[in-house]
Amino acid sequence: MSVNPLDVILIGAGQAGLASAYYLRRAGIDFVMLDAEESSGGAWRHGWNSLRLFSPASFSSLPGWLMPARSATSYPGRNEVIDYLSRYEARYGFRIERPVVVTSVRQIDGCLEVVTDKARWHARAVLSTTGTWRKPFIPDYPGASEFKGRQLHSADYVSEQPFVGQRVAIVGGGNSGAQILAEISKVAETVWVTPQVPVFLPDDVDGHVLFERATARVLGKKDGSEPGGLGDIVMVPSVREARERGALGSVRPFTHFDVNGVVWRDGTRTDLDAVIWCTGFRSALDHLRDLDVVTEDGKVEVNGGQSIKQPRLWLAGYGNWTGAASATLLGAGRAARDMIPRLVASVRRG
Numbered sequence: 001m002s003v004n005p006l007d008v009i010l011i012g013a014g015q016a017g018l019a020s021a022y023y024l025r026r027a028g029i030d031f032v033m034l035d036a037e038e039s040s041g042g043a044w045r046h047g048w049n050s051l052r053l054f055s056p057a058s059f060s061s062l063p064g065w066l067m068p069a070r071s072a073t074s075y076p077g078r079n080e081v082i083d084y085l086s087r088y089e090a091r092y093g094f095r096i097e098r099p100v101v102v103t104s105v106r107q108i109d110g111c112l113e114v115v116t117d118k119a120r121w122h123a124r125a126v127l128s129t130t131g132t133w134r135k136p137f138i139p140d141y142p143g144a145s146e147f148k149g150r151q152l153h154s155a156d157y158v159s160e161q162p163f164v165g166q167r168v169a170i171v172g173g174g175n176s177g178a179q180i181l182a183e184i185s186k187v188a189e190t191v192w193v194t195p196q197v198p199v200f201l202p203d204d205v206d207g208h209v210l211f212e213r214a215t216a217r218v219l220g221k222k223d224g225s226e227p228g229g230l231g232d233i234v235m236v237p238s239v240r241e242a243r244e245r246g247a248l249g250s251v252r253p254f255t256h257f258d259v260n261g262v263v264w265r266d267g268t269r270t271d272l273d274a275v276i277w278c279t280g281f282r283s284a285l286d287h288l289r290d291l292d293v294v295t296e297d298g299k300v301e302v303n304g305g306q307s308i309k310q311p312r313l314w315l316a317g318y319g320n321w322t323g324a325a326s327a328t329l330l331g332a333g334r335a336a337r338d339m340i341p342r343l344v345a346s347v348r349r350g
C-alpha cells in the first residue's frame with residue numbers, strides 16, 4: 001500500500017496506457033501502472049488466432065519506437081502486436097503491477113484512492129485506460145434466451161475449428177464480422193447479418209487511410225461524404241479471398257429467435273447451430289462508478305480527456321470521445337501527446 005500519494009496512477013497497460021506512460025515518463029512524473037492482465041498486450045491477448053491489424057505496421061506504432069514490420073505494407077498479426085507491446089514496455093522500463101484489478105476509485109482528502117483486489121493506492125491524478133474488451137455489447141433480440149444453439153461474442157472467438165460443418169450466423173458488419181466470416185465460411189454454412197449493406201473499402205485503401213479520414217471527420221475537416229469510417233471494412237487478404245469465393249453476401253437482420261434458429265422479416269426461418277455477435281464493445285468503466293461520473297450512455301464527460309465533474313480523473317483510448325481515433329495504435333499516441341502535458345501541469349499545480 002502506498003503511504004504518500006503518487007503523482008499519477010495509470011489504470012490499464014494496453015496500448016493507450018503505454019502511449020500515455022511514454023509521455024509521463026518523459027515529463028519525469030512519478031507513476032505506477034495497474035493492469036488486470038497476466039502479461040503484456042492488453043486486449044490483443046484476447047483476439048482470435050488469425051486476427052490481423054487493418055493498419056500496416058508502419059502506421060500502427062506507439063510514440064518513440066516504430067513497430068517492426070516484415071514489410072512496409074504488411075498487416076501485422078495479433079502475436080506481432082503483443083510482442084511489440086511487450087518489448088515497448090520493457091524498453092521504457094515502466095513500473096507495471098500485474099495482475100491487479102482495480103475495483104473502485106474514490107475521492108478522499110486531496111487525492112484519489114484506487115482500490116484493487118490486492119491493495120489500496122493513492123494518487124493526485126488517476127488516468128483510466130481500461131479499453132473496451134471487457135465490455136462486449138450484444139443487442140437485444142426477442143427470444144435470444146430460448147435459442148438452444150451456441151451464442152458467443154467476437155471477444156470470445158478463438159478460431160473456426162469448433163464450427164466445422166455447422167450452420168452459423170455472423171451478426172455485425174464491421175471489420176470483426178468480415179474477418180470472422182471470411183474464416184468460418186471456409187468450414188461452415190454461414191449467413192452474414194448486417195443492419196445495412198456493409199461498406200467495403202477499395203483494395204488499395206488500408207487502415208492508415210481510414211484512420212486519417214476518421215480523424216479529419218472528427219476534427220471537422222471533412223463533410224462525411226467520403227467513404228471511410230473506422231467501421232468500414234478494410235480488404236485484408238483473408239477478406240479479399242472470401243470475396244473471390246463469393247462468401248461476402250449479407251442479409252438484413254432477423255426479427256427474433258426461436259428455439260432452433262432465427263425468423264426473418266418475411267416470416268421465413270433458418271435453423272442455426274451458432275450465432276457469433278460481432279456487434280462491438282462499450283467502454284469498460286465499472287471501476288469508476290463510486291465517482292459518479294459515468295453518464296447514461298456509458299461515457300464520462302471530458303474536456304481534452306479530463307473529467308469535468310472530477311478534475312483529478314483523466315481518460316484515454318476509449319474512442320473519439322477521448323481523442324480522435326484514440327482507440328487505434330496510432331491514435332492512442334497522438335491523443336496522449338496532446339493530453340499528457342495538461343495532466344502533468346495539473347498534477348504540478350497540486
Ligand code: FAD
Nearest residue numbers: 012014015016036042043053054055102130131317328329
Ligand atoms: P486494451 O487493450 O483493452 O487495454 C486496457 C487494459 O486495461 C487491459 O490490459 C485490461 O486488462 C486493463 N484493465 C481493464 N479494466 C481494468 C481494471 N478494472 N483494473 C485494472 N486493469 C484493467 N487498432 C489499430 O490501430 N489498428 C488495427 O488494425 C486494429 N484492428 C482491430 C481489430 C479488431 C477486431 C479490434 C476489436 C480492434 C482493433 N483495433 C485496431 C482497435 C484497438 O487497437 C484495440 O481495441 C486496442 O486494444 C484498445 O487499446 P486500449 O489500450 O484502449 O485497451
